[in-house]
Amino acid sequence: MMCPFCRHGETKVIDSRASQDYVIRRRRECLSCDRRFTTYEKIEESPLKVIKKDGSRIPFNREKIRAGLEKACYKRPISDEIIQGMVAEIESDLYEQFDREVPSQVIGEKVMDALRAVDQVAFVRFASVYREFKDVNDFVDELEPILRAGIR
Structure with missing residues (x-):
């Protein structure tokens, strides 16, 4: 590590501690x-891409999952902490199971599984x-x- 003051190339670590997530x-x-x-x-993460139904690829965005969960949970007795926990669990599962790309269907199924339990x-x-339900059936x-x- 280069010193920002004198540009010398050698430093020693005095203290290390975890600050935030990773x-x-x-x-x-x-x-x-x-x-x-x-x-x-x-940690430098390789960005996860989502493969949409039409085959296009977009960057993974956890806020889209959160927004979908909030809409589904609107006026339901579900706290923001529970929603954030579901988002974190889904995101963690995706990064564990997929390296670079994940089909959007997998994300949708994981969201449905999380909501089914809550x-x-x-x-x-x-x-x-x-x-995309078409009718009551x-x-x-x-x-x-x-x-x-x-x-029930």
Whole structure:
């Protein structure tokens, strides 16, 4: 690491600690001028791309998942913390399972699975838009497994 004051190429690390998600804060001292400075190291992630239904590829955006969850959970007894937890879990799963590209269908299914476990009404709201329900029969087809399982 080069000293920002004297441009000497050798420094020593005095203190290291985790700062935020995957960020390490390091306090350094220059071996030439003895001045101290702070650096931050962050893991460089390869950006995940989403493969849309039409074959186009767009950068992954966790805010789109959050927005979809918020719309589905509108006026439901679901806190922002629960929504943020679902977003974080979905994002974590995607980065674990996929290196560079993920089909949008996988993301939609993960969102539906998360909503199914949290709130049945929010799940049906999301499913109706995601699966593009055309009539009442589509709703019934989606609800049948839930009703058969005895979850009401």
